[in-house]
Amino acid sequence: MVLKIEQKLIFAIFLLFQIFEIIANESCILSTGKAGVCVPIKTCERDLDAFVFETDFCANNFSEICCESVNLRISLDESPKEIKTTRDFESYASYKLFDSSKCGKIDEIERISGGEEADLLEFPWNALIGYQSKTALEFLCGGSLINEFYVLTCAHCLVNPNGRIRLDVKLVRLGEYRKSTTEDCKILSDEQKLCADPVQDIEVNRRNLIVHSDFSYLEKIHDIGLIKISKAKMEQNNIKPICLPFEERFETLPKSLVVIGFGRTEKSSNNSDVLLKAKVQTISNEKCFDEFKKAKSNIYFSINNDLQFCAGDIRDSCRGDSGSSIQFPQIFEGTTVRQVQYGIVSFGDIDCGSHFPGIYTKIYPYISWILENVK
Template sequence: MWLTFKSIVVSIVVIQAICVCTIFGQTYYDGSACVFRGNQGICRVITECPSILADVTARRIGYGDMVSCGFKGKNPIICCPDNVVDRVDTSTSTTTEEIFTFDSGNTRRPPTTTTTTTTTTTTTPRSLPMRGVGSRAKAACTRFSKDVPAPIDFQILGGVPAAPGEFPHMAAFGYNDISGTAWNCAGSLISERYVLTAAHCVARQSNMPTIIRLGKTSLETDDDNAEIVDIGIAEVIRHPDYLASLNYHDIALIRLSRDAPLDNNFIRPACLYTDERDNSRSDVLVATGWGTVNPDTREKSNVLLKVNLTIVELDSCNQTHVSIGLDRRLRNGLNNGQMCAFLSTKDTCEGDSGGPLQIMDEFKVSTIVGITSFGLSCGSNVPSVYARVAFYLEWIENTVWPS
């Protein structure tokens, strides 16, 4: 449940009582430099930080999303990203003026000279860009998208089959099973060597995928005319804050054992979305996967399916999940690292986990907005939840493109 500003202040006071504001060896105080969501900021009393106050008032953030710097009396000091001074320009000007006076006989006396010195200081605030966050992902997107072939002409649960090559970033996860290989999760190729997925798909050491299949829309048949490309897994990198007992930070990267072949029309990395705000309701979000198509029999699809979904604003989605008691694995409700999408009778389902929620441009190039994380049940009236890619962009870039 979202808290009022007053209760946020009280909550921070309680937290501060048991946690001195020394974080990772750094002591913070009013005026200290700090970092909030990857942006530089200044520690300020919360009432002097308009952007944080606006987010609190609009219920976009709660106390757990803030970075605490301490207290000034009873007032909490938080890391504020507003108006960090980027440059201070100081200019000095000197004006000399001759002043004439007259005696009683109206005779002008010799002039006196007055010198006035004026110092002007101009501060240039900055809007705190994300210190280059997103630039590496955008550069990779440009590189991978420059040779995209002509758009494919084409017209999950309730979904329709995808055309071969329509989603060339799709990766199917193969797990060892008594009957052979079970395709139980999916992911998105985002570079020659890395696949983006959900952390819960690679959370159990006893049940890890053994191969990543690329370039196929039909996993077990040849009707897509695409060669099977199976690549081993060199490393699984879950987000450092992920806990299997909770539904937060459900994002992971898989480093492949060799580079994916990008010399055909069936395998190509996707782009990454860089805006942390909810998409417009007019944006068409496309979910793709090989997951369950019949909730009763748990039958999975051999063919890659796609379905169009609509964004559900985070506040509204959070209220829905809280109201029906889905809080055991969401102790603090949904946070800004999560997003929701929904369309009645159409949904992602079991087996779609880790797959992308994406938008597509006029050339049918996919940009990954979210990662399929969890939902109440397949095709229910409750929106499904996705990990918000832009929120984790710095972590992704530092792992995939460290330089």
């Protein structure tokens, strides 16, 4: 009897500590206009994909979220839940080449909320693919660093319409933020200067361009590829890998995603000098296809529900480069929040401001293919 009383007393004290900790946290206002409190993500019952990007996160670092009091969760069970994977991904020898302790990290550097431009060091996995023309090196496609030796991109950036490997693929550039400057810096609120490390240019051997064997340039299906590179300098602050969706739950897309790249904007017909980002909403493939049919009579492709998805925003759909990543922060491996890549920019409308959605290659159905081709 005494033991039970002691257990109840300990439990009550524990609850009081948790309640006091919550009360001590900063108050905040959700994007819905309701009042909330800044708490660790695992103590709030809201789903991450229900948040409005950035505005519902506290401290600009994604470690805490603005949680309405009715959604607060107080629990003694602090142990991570079992992570479910499908298709036995861990059985692949290459699985160990993906270090979950390093991928998709969201640092605590103060961020500029909103706007078209990405912030310095916000997306350190973004890659540029350089093509050698007769007169210059041109960066025409993007990609994402997924580990020290591989960049993920789309197949149509690596092959010609006839299906042959492009001969003009010259290099991969990692760590780029502003193309016109050799050093990228920002001034923090305390007047301290933060600078990105130098970019890393890695020459590409054409034998290291890997394209899905069933890719169809005409039908736009299986639009996924890999580039094997020499070792990325991941010790630099501007070169880090993104997390891939190895967990079963990542098969379901969030309502909102963020696409990045050096694509064009409504204000300019030229590619952007600085890395851009845009929050987009997922759209049903049926509605997406209808939008294309309304404006284009020569539709020669379909959208595969299992392998592709549509997303767009109210401003434009061409901010991302072909091959660039589309991602969203999620709870990863139980407790930490990481950026997880859900798709690859595949194709869409080329006219900025016309409000057409973009079409993306889903990554989850191709995890086995990626693991089979990463050596």
